[in-house]
Amino acid sequence: MTTLGLVEGAVDEHLFEAVYRERYVGLVRLAYLLLSSRHEAEEVVQEAFAALHRRWASVDVPGAYVRTAVVNGCRSRQRRAAVERSTLYAADRDARGLGADELFDAIAGLPQRQRAVIVLRYYEDMSEAEIAAALGCRPGTVKSLSSRALAELRRVVEQ
């Protein structure tokens, strides 16, 4: 069986495929909310599953692992592509008419860690502790990021 074009290892292919089928669409949606780009979201999720496949033997909770990998992959891309995005965002916004959902525009415009906290909290329904684990920071940092993000979103909504 071909396995994502990667090295064959001690992977329970049926279980791996089950995780893949169960989580794929949800993770693409999560990545899409973090990146605003469907093809990039699909790539990040594919990379995360590829990493899961490589490390299958050392992963206890595949679903949690792959979700964290997706979040980190999105953060990495966001940071590295920040320059291009900041340049192109205005033109893209005009072209797509994002003003139709000003609240999502505001979420997309948050600094990346604040955006991640908002998406994980209100789309994935994760607790502060879970978000802290996913983002590699303290729960207090999550609380602080969330507070700042909500203040900004409130400002946009009430304008």
Next chain:
Amino acid sequence: MSANDLETRIRASLRTRADDIPNVVPPYAAAGVLRPAPPVRHRRAWAAVAVLAAASVAAVLIVPRVGDGGGVRVVDSGPGGGVVELGADTGQAKDQVVYRGSWGSGPQQLGNMRAGMSDAHPEAIAPTPDGSQVFVADIANGRVARIDVKAGRVVQTYPDGSEGSMAVDPASGRVFVMRGTAVESFDPASGNNSFVTRRPADGEIHVLLSLVEPAAMGVYVATVGDPKIDRVSGQPRTLPGFPLGGAYMRTAVANGRMRVEKVDESGQVQGDLELRSTGGWKIGAVRAATVYRSRLRVYLVEYQGTLENPTVRSRVVDISPDLRVITVFTVPDFQGDWLATRVLVDDSLWALDGRADGFELHRVVLPVR
């Protein structure tokens, strides 16, 4: 508006937007067979640009990958003016990651650490000037690892060092971590794990580069949309641009054009040069810049189209202290699936691209003409 109302609206907005992705069968799991991912190529078109003068095609070298599984993740300035690259793999234990780096004599294991449940995802590396230690920032476990290169092991970790590029100040030994909106530093010598300096930036900015300028022994950062350079180590101060030829050179991009100015210590403009692209292209951003052999070397991103369907190309422009365009290098399309790191070090552009099966590192030699 109550907090509950705001949260309800946020949830609704996110779910509405998430519905842009239809509930389809995962494409690679059809018929019970997992298939290799079809490559997604965001090809970049190339065309001649009149205003930026004749272009030189630079030599491209593909550098061997580091690491068994993860490949090269990070490339940055290395000790002695070279380049350091870094990969990461899982270790023997479930919660262990192994960092592998390369500079000078070739790949070596830099160290391993107990990373917890998460995968390794190094985002930045900063070696000390003598190369005896390196610092690795990893967003997966949220820490900066201090690695003794000779011993090949992690000797200390620092919390909340998860993002951005890094640099070690050769004078003080302090480590500076550049984040999206702030620069933070910590002192490895004190054994204190907490960050002690925070220099919040105004607004939403991104750190463009960090560099260690040997003569002035400091760490400098520049940000997108801001022509100034901030010295963040020692006595922090703001320079009006890159020091070059007894003055300072600075760049600013606006309305699809780049303006290069030569200014004095006070920021007074002594001369300027405007660069434009033609054929529908616009100069979008300065992705990296450095001073090399008495010239300002700028890595430019040009674009057409939108974020969803962009066409992007990149070139490097050498500018003399008297504001002449010396050379325009056409940088080849690396055909990576996504853009990763670009750094200018000495005579080369180092380009790290993400691919479906890992990362690929290119060295583009930009000879002095």
